[in-house]
Amino acid sequence: MTYGFVHHLAPLAVAVPLICAAALMPLSRHLPRAAADAIATAAALAVTAMCAALTIASTHAPIVYWMGGWVPRHALAVGIGFVVDPIGGGLATLAALLVSSALVFSWRYFDSVGTLFHTLMLAFLAAMCGFALTGDLFNLFVWFELMGVAAYALTAQKIEEPEAIAGAINFAITNSAGAFCVLLGIGLLYGRTGALNPAQIGTVLAQRPADALVIVALLLITCGFFVKGAVMPFHFWLDDAHAVAPTPVCVLFSGVMVQLGLYAVARIYWTCFSPALGTHAAAVQALFIGVGIVTALAGASLAYSQSHLKRLLAFSTVSHSGMFVCAIALFNAAGAAAAALFIAAHGLIKSSLFMCAGIVLNRFKSMDEGALHGRGRSLPVTRAVYFAGALGLAGLPPLGISAAKVLFDASFERQAMLWIAAVVALASAIDAGAVLRFGLRVFAGIGVRAPGGPLPQTQPTETRSRNALSEKLTMLAPAIALPAISIWLALSGTFVHGVERAARLFTDQPAYAAATLAHRVQPWPGTAGEALDPSAYAINLAVCAGALLFALAGAFGFRLPGPLRAPFMAIRRLHSGIYVDYIAYMMFGIGAYGVWLILAR
Amino acid sequence: MSGALLYLPYAVAVWLFLAGAYGLVRSRHLVHSVLCLAVVQSSTYVLLLSIGFLAKAGAPIFNPPQVPPGSRSVDPVVQALTLTDIVVGATVTSLLLAMTIQIHRRKGTVDPHHLRLTRG
């Protein structure tokens, strides 16, 4: 067995950022800031190129790379393998692209930042690449933990602010508890199958119908990753972390980290559990659709109730997590394709929105809707980018999410579950309406002023106060480039069809197992996808119109009557900002999911 | 009865998981919470090593004349996994304790109930 050049890119996509991260730590005392910026950005761009090359190469056949050259013996995995398919590779590419953009954005964003920031960002990048590319359950856990440790430290960066540390503590405790659930689930699977390789686990589990152990393993792994994936009731850490983390870090959290949690659930479901579940899959599907819809709707209404932009965008991410879970829950290739395209487009657009938030924070030192009322009019380019992003979230063509929504609606229509698409469209309208409302008030001065204090006089230390042209350019360039990429991807027919094809391969367990264990890497069949029906875009326009209505209603101070508002206020009060509650909710979630899955057996 | 006893190790893992979580929910001190989290994590060590145990078998370290095949040994894989897991535990603990010191310096409290984040 010899590996070609492209194969070697798989471990290098992890090793290169790790080596650069290690090198930057001692160099931090000797290098000027600009040099550290340049090294880190160059490394992230190199990883982007490597992951893109891997993704393109994997469209012909999956790329299987065994660390240490330990190829399987008699269909038993000996070592740790990376299995790159277009979906995993694509996610790694997205992660690397967003890290590159966030690093460019941070050149001028931070007034002062140690070079340790770059070390942490590169370790974070390596972890996300490893997480997306690995084909081994315990290795997945290792990268999950590295991702976590880097993310906690990045959240706590503004050490003078106690809120930042408190947010990081909530984040660290809930996510660690989630990680331990995952590891318990992996342990159960290992005890049953004697394997850590998903392809092998799937093959062994398929030999008999799923019993309670298999269901509990699925439960623990799902709940653990749903903590990262911000699915209710495991999402509570997310808005705390987003509210306090520096903007470039929020970009990565909302743009790709949360979605990686959902990717892991889908990947493990398809490779390990799908052959064994049989009729029980219906119960899993009902559960996922149920929590997906609750998360989408509740996340959207929570976003609507926020006047702090970062929290608003964070809840919008929660809402989108619910939508992704709905798409994954179709448990077919069409759903996986919709989810993949949706995640890619959302990542690009949400990142751009967070960068706009960062520019506003940088300029006015506030994130409060009332305090910022009308102030955004002095930032015309940021305003345009923000509105494009807000409407893009609702699915305005030609921004990327429009194509994803068309796939999404079509896949539910084919399963005669159009009502789910309708509910998700409503959630989407509320969610985008919240983002638009903030934009109308802050960037256009439309509507009544939201309650809120004056702009703060004290300067938060996160950002520099100069307003030079170069500063605007380095912050605006990535904010403009990312949505532009999403337009390019959505308009490129080869990309959309490529995603559809990749999703069929993603959901093909026998092909995955054969490629991994038997080393039978067959070129994947090329099938022509159906052309997207242009009339399908009409729904997107309707959602945009709905979002505009919600936005205007909000901007002019329309409020639901008290009794109708009560349930929303109750949900909002659950977000107490303290991890002791979050662990209790998490336990409730595991118990509720578990009782449903066991009883529905 | 002895059959049920053979499930005691796994039950201990479940017990540690739940006991640690209970401690987290009832915690009034950040250091207490960090240690409870460590107890939750120790459930994973116990589960993994119990799964890999083989009765009347030695450690997976061989002496030259007695090289496998033929010699019984417990599972080396779960031991490697647990080693990694212990490092993870130590790192999360060290990060959280550093945050505890920092938050006490800024806010003068280590009671999680006094650290509620303000809502926007």
Added chain:
Amino acid sequence: MSLLEIVAFLAVAVLGAAVVATRRPLNQVVVFGLFGASMSLLFFVLQAPDVALSQIAVGSLAIPALLLVTLMKTSDKL
């Protein structure tokens, strides 16, 4: 299951609960040290000397030192 194995498991279970139940931070650190020791005993019993050695190095040397420093800095009396 041998008696030693049963005792080691029960010790871990009891001391784990004791860590959770101990409220005074300094006492809790002591109980946590005992819990760590019981874990390393269990690892030896389970024929995992590599893991036991790790547990001793981390759980009985490094982490208690960090804990004591943290308590020193965060208790109001000092």
Added chain:
Amino acid sequence: MNDRARTVLFLVSAAAVAAVLIEGIAGLSPFGTHQTAYAAMLLRVAVLERHVLNVATAVNFDYRGFDTLGEEFILFTSIAGVLIIFSELRGGKTLYPEPMDGPADRGRTAAIRAFATGLAAFVAAMGMNVALHTSITPGGGFQGGAIFGSAVVCIYLGAGYAALDRTAKKSLLDTLEALGAAAFALIGVATAFLSGAFLKNSLPLGAAGSIPSGGTIFAINAAVFVEVGCGFALLLLLYLHQTCKTEEEQR
């Protein structure tokens, strides 16, 4: 949520979780009766293929060495995180806080200092010994490194922080720590070129039972020892520094 409501919610949920988990673990093989296919295979081949007698070491540094690469960087990253939390930003760079008078610096006789230094040397030597014998006895780079790093505490207790700060330079420790971590990843890259796969052995294996056996296992073990030893020492130093009064507190 108030304490009572939270506790009740937890207890009800935990009862359900307990029931579900017990259902799950009931599906495992009874304790000590089953050997997994993975373990059986590795126990059969590891000593012959890797020339190390400690199979856990072979798994750690070779068969599943990639996990250990991630593990070492988890440690590295968390120490970087602790450094950020405890550090001071000056001139756009993360710097170590200045050393100051510690509480334990005064009132020590020369005998105590000498004893502490000797003890620290003994602990450090023990750590190296554990790491060196990874292929034949329990322990390895990680365990040895963690013991080695703990020597810092001996110096602190015996000679005080100021003496410790003079002996163990933080800038040297973080350089060595980063070098150790980078070396692990670089060994992977080098082996990919030399032997065709990331972390695949490309050194002579040596005789099973001798100390420098196992080829790359031994090299990785050394890198891990340097990283963990210096990393733990740095971590402990950063914490022990906290026992000194900060500038604010002195004022």
